[in-house]
Amino acid sequence: MEMEKAREALMVEEEASELVSRLDVRPHRAGRDASFYEGFALRGIRVDHIQPGLLTCSFKVPPRLTDSSGNLSPGAIANLVDEVGSAALHADGHHMKVSVDMSISYMSTAKVEDELEIISRVLGHKGGYSGTYVLLSNKTTGQIVAEGRHSLFGKLKSKI
Known part of the structure; x- marks a missing residue:
């Protein structure tokens, strides 16, 4: 009985399945082309400072990153916290690290065509761990959309 409920909950409607099948996913040539992820989720981010x-x-x-209500989806916000937080580490001179933990407070919504300001600060480093703080706010209203703390880990020197 429980297994049937789980299968029902995981069923994809035909319309959604059709939308996914029409996605244009091309092979990624590392270093030459944007990956599907970069082209879909990160397109449009502009570094100001x-x-x-x-x-x-x-x-x-x-529009591609909004939910059914037309709001920037929580997953897209989490992605921005992850990516812009990681980028702040690169600006601080650190190499690639992997996310260990993120804590995000969703304060308000952002609609299609709203312009957001995203500020990321490095909080500090301890051994291979680093922490960042990311603030997303509406550029027009100044209203905070979300704030996140992001911890990452990576060995400082490669042994390869």
């Missing part, structure tokens, strides 16, 4: 440990970006909310 960069200095060690601080990154300020602008982002106009595209």
